[in-house]
Amino acid sequence: MDPSTASDVLTVHGGTALSGEVRVRGAKNLVPKAMVAALLGHGTSVLHNVPDISDVRIVTGLLEAHGVSVTRGADPDTLVLDPASVERASDAAVEAHAGTSRIPVLFCGPLLHRLGRAFIPDLGGCKIGDRPIDFHLDALRAFGAVVEKRPEGLLISAPERLRGTHIRLPYPSVGATEQVLLTAVLAEGVTELSNAATEPEIVDLIAVLQKMGAIISVHNDRVVRIIGVDRLDGFTHRSLPDRLETASWACAALATGGDIRVVGAQQGEMMTFLNVFRRIGGDFEVDDTPGQESIRFWHSGGQMRALALETDVHPGLSTDWQQPLVVALTQANGLSIVHETVYEQRLGFTEALNRMGAQIQLYRECLGGSACRFGQRNFQHSAVISGPTKLHGAELTIPDLRAGFSYLIAALAAQGTSTVHGISLIHRGYEDFEAKLSALGADFEMGVAG
Ligand code: EPZ
Secondary structure, three states, X not given: OOHHHHOOEEEEEOOOOOEEEEEOOEOOOOHHHHHHHHHHOOOOEEEEOOOOOHHHHHHHHXXXXXXXXXXXXXXXXXXXXXXXXXXXXXXXXXXXXXXXXXXXXXXXXXXHXXXXXXXXXXXXXXXXXXXXXXHHHHHHHHOOOEEEEEOOEEEEEOOOOOEOOEEEOOOOOHHHHHHHHHHHOOXXXXXEEEOOOOOHHHHHHHHHHHHHOOEEEEXXXXXXXXXXXXXXXXXXXXXXXXXXHHHHHXXXXXXXXXXXXXXXXXXXXXXXXXXXXXHHOEEEEEEOOXXXXXXXXXXXXXXXXXXXXXXXXXXXXXXXXXHHHHHHHOOOEEEEEEEOOOOOOOOOOHHHHHHOOOOEEEEOOOOOOXXXXXXOOOOOOEEEEEEOOOOEOOEEEOOOHHHHHHHHHHHHHOEOEEEEEOHHHHHHOOOOHHHHHHHOOXXXXXXXXX
16 A cells, blocks of 8 residues: 555554543644734744644645744744744745645735735635635625635735724634634724624634734623724733543543543633533543643443533534544433534534444434524434444544544444544644554554554
């Protein structure tokens, strides 16, 4: 087998209860955005707790293409970003770097302020739904930007200084909220954003921008007000820990009957997940001693309990916790219901779990919760899981980041051997996961066995 593809395959021998310790660093859904925010500053920015994941490498390439110097600090998980010589990048360079990520869309605001122009190539990102950027473009137009469709992508320009405005998002989109924040901070006048996303990563981005000199206030009912300023400086910031990676390891402990301490994890951002984890039959212990924060997750040994879950925007159950939880629920006693309300196509990965012996039925109706945007729209966005079922090894091909990690959990919980293809997708959001799996006693090898 061609070595490049061999390095993209993992052979997993299941049946081991994972136990031990792993470390999580900064959030995949904050760090790249903070790196983009550095473009807004007249001064060097320093970002701590940066994970070594491919999304960070993609943004580093995009920033360097725009003349930003990105270097490692004294600590290996620190980045120093210097935007002193920001310049226009060729559209080809942007396209080449963009590849599989959606991040280029968030460069718009900072580049419009610095260069009066921004180019967005066709965006990548996980295939978990249509994922349009209409909210982003409507917001940019509301600030006074001009959006031009080109064969190779979108050209956005700002004939004059962007002006503060009123924006109401049709849905509390994380990306569109970040778009407005990264644009409004240097726009002329006040921007009022309503129906904003309030995820912990959004709050951390607001903290970054405030450190740069921005004036941003968060009000009740998802209203955020930004008073534009004329100049921003650099920031020094430590990213919040990755609550999505933390939950993935927690589900691995549950599904394999193991015990994992996640060093670096914090309770604050994980309340909703921790409640669900306990209701399913897991247990956890929080250590919030400054400097040695961690959460230990273990299977309490009893019968796991089936549940009805519904994903939602924060503070609801994050959609990025859904797939690892579904794998854990295949081992729970009874009928579980999962209603995915954030993405219309994020349950397709269950087909492979059924090939491993799970019993998961998909439905177009809004099951187990309130009606959502996808009801009556022909999307299989609800699942009924009947458990517990014995899982056995299978050939698996990873469709997206979280499904990828979930397949690893299923393969580790299964009897027999699984071959998992496309593991490079997992590197997008999970730092060093192979070494962590080894540290937890997982039995696997790179490439195809034999
Ligand atoms: C961010 O994606 C995260 N990605 C996603 O994590 C996460 O699932 C999502 O927020 C929701 O929490 C990053 O931060 C890089 P959205 P984003 O805009 O910003 C619709 C992971 O696994 N929508 O909140 O792209 C959209 O189609 C990834 O870590 C529009 O219709 O998500 C979706 O149904 C996956 N038009 C919903 O809103 C728009 O212009 C939520 O999307 C924008 C969004």
